[in-house]
Amino acid sequence: MKKKTLVSLIVFLLGMCLVGLIVYKTDATEKEQKRTxxxxxxxxxxxxxxxxxxxxxxxxxxxxxILISEN
Structure with a gap:
């Protein structure tokens, strides 16, 4: 039971890290496009x-x- 919970927690944390990385890269790309x-x-x-x-x-x-030519 403990092993299952630990594996689930690790998978969840790795998934959150991956989502955070994707959001960071997307934000950086959007900022670069705005700058351009x-x-x-x-x-x-x-x-x-x-x-x-x-x-x-x-x-x-x-x-x-015109002024010069009129004078």
């Missing part, structure tokens, strides 16, 4: 800001040329 998504979003946003600044500079240069 955040990096991609930051890169895309940076490119958008860069393009808007470039467009603003082009507009400013065009307006400057």
């Amino acid at each position: 998504t955040a990096q991609l979003n930051a890169t895309a946003y940076g490119e958008r800001i860069k393009n808007e600044i470039t467009n603003g500079i082009e507009i400013t240069d065009t307006l400057q040329q």
Whole structure:
């Protein structure tokens, strides 16, 4: 009777360890995916800001040329 209980307890503890390992790996993978998504979003946003600044500079240069040509 004692041996059966001990074997059941060991199997249960090993199962819990396995479940804990699976949960840990899943969480680590999910965090890595979130980090990658955040990096991609930051890169895309940076490119958008860069393009808007470039467009603003082009507009400013065009307006400057118009003002110079009118004088």
